[in-house]
Amino acid sequence: MMQEGIFSLAVFAVVATITPGGATTLATDSGARFGYRRSVPLMAGIAAGLASMAALAAVGLSTAILAVPSLQLILKLLGTAYLLWLAFKIARNGAPQSSSAPTSPAGFVTGVWLLWQNPKGWTMTLGAAASFATLADGPTRLATLLGVAFAVASSVSLSIWCVAGLLLARRLRSERQWQVFNLILALTLVMSIVPMWLE
Template structure:
């Protein structure tokens, strides 16, 4: 029987690994600070929790049964990530006053993760590997949703605080632009697995 410790280690590794969500959390920490980035962190964490619960309940099978739904979600998600990357690449040093930019919302954070095949792969992998840890699919769904939500909040907070620390180091506008372009390119690179993973 799988253990809670094993589940915790799996989810920690999965949520700490670099990807689109962690790049956005880092960029948000750099540009807006931790407190103003909390809606993004909360949205991604809630989205991942819902995804994990749905995977444990077997909903991921809908994507297998109706491939057109999966394709539509991939297209929408790709367009959303490209739009985010474009916005990020145009960003320089944060302005203390008069800035029109604003951090992502809870809904924006949730949307980011719900279309992502990497998220589905890690949550369905966890559901398959740790299904015996709870009594029945409902209990497994609740447990996985809770664990993924909590660990995602922690992991994204670490990445966001790292971005906030970078804010103290970067002093010139060109440095900000270069780092934001690099993070935007990471977002674009995170699109490739969406189309190469089944």
């Protein structure tokens, strides 16, 4: 029974982290522009942000967030504003060699911040804490279990998206192709905002 529960948690974490959203979009964009190695700090920040959110959800922060509806609204507003700003920046980027392109990849802190203000991440980790609470005999062990599960799953998922961006970038030759690619990524990021307002 315990092994089945761990397997279910692993499947949940992989599915939750590999679906398109703000984090996967940034990993794809970073991979396309800077390659895998230079994107590692961003991906590590996203994984750490998600792991820490899952751990906090397990030790009881979920109670505070669910008890104060205004806190949920503030998180949604902050998250929406930040993701729209990122989408705007991505849409305005040119090809990597153009003057409008960023010269350095986003770092660890950006990755953590992206997750911490993202209501989709909180909803996902709060749901995991509630769904898999019986896998551990206390909040500390559950926090460790969820933190590790989400850190590993997001690291794998983000790596896949980053490599996909890297491989796709090798096929983009013209400034126009890069503009279309950037616009698609920006629109994907904007579309990832919609589900958090429909919940």
